[in-house]
């Protein structure tokens with residue numbers, strides 16, 4: 001097994017800047033579930049390589065732009081998601097689906113911009129692509145398409161997201177830890193006994209061998225019988241669509257910073273660890289389920305209570321991971337040699353290898 005990453009790679013400013021350029025600028029990043037962008041003028045905001053971007057539905061077409069007005073550089077969107085005309089909050093310039101300012105208050109008097117002049121002020125586009133109902137964006141226009149990047153996982157992810165991709169929670173929290181520590185906390189089950197003894201641990205059973213596809217990996221873990229049965233009962237009660245292809249806790253990691261997790265083929269959980277500084281990470285996460293054949297049950301008090309219990313459970317487990325990850329961030333400043341990884345941390349070793357390959361341009 002190759003050596004783990006040097007402790008300084010978890011706090012160095014230079015490494016962080018190089019990661020932005022070499023890893024995050026050319027990477028597709030998960031920004032939304034398709035349903036969040038289903039209507040005309042639905043939008044989401046994300047952070048790609050430290051740059052705020054927006055993705056919006058314009059009459060059915062998803063378009064992405066760097067989130068800054070061409071006039072005097074106000075951020076166009078402040079909310080993480082919503083619906084509305086793409087209009088700058090400062091002087092009210094409005095933009096169309098090509099990113100061209102089509103409404104400029106007082107244009108004739110103050111700017112005299114004709115069609116060509118407005119065209120020249122178009123927003124900087126970012127690439128947008130979908131895998132099933134997962135929506136991704138990328139800063140750089142050139143590069144391999146999303147399906148090529150996802151490789152062997154494109155098909156199962158499309159299946160999972162179209163079957164289970166109706167979000168009932170979208171949230172974000174800030175961790176005082178490097179993004180790689182967050183990723184690593186998600187890539188092994190070794191810590192479950194210590195960190196999640198009363199939350200996640202009782203739900204799990206046998207850990208199955210990891211699988212690898214390019215820089216990505218898949219970690220299947222059996223669910224305890226009782227946990228699986230309980231989730232299936234919830235699905236039956238609420239009339240939720242499920243998939244028989246996945247029955248455990250089926251965990252996909254998409255390099256560099258994304259997790260897509262199915263539980264009992266019933267619930268879908270997404271996580272993106274966005275670096276906002278060398279020692280700060282914005283964790284965005286979603287919980288989703290399939291469409292319901294019993295909408296009145298789904299909307300009932302019981303349906304809402306089930307949803308709330310899942311949200312609280314997810315928040316609790318992620319909170320437990322946050323606390324230990326922030327401890328590890330302190331530890332990185334004290335450590336004098338790389339981490340020592342065991343066989344049961346093979347997905348972290350593969351992550352480090354993919355990180356090195358990306359940083360070295362291999």
Ligand code: FES
Pocket residue numbers: 069070071072073074088089090091092093
């Ligand atoms: S800064 Fe956007 S309209 Fe002026």
Ligand SMILES: [Fe+2]
Pocket residue numbers: 185186191195196317321
């Ligand atoms: Fe954890």
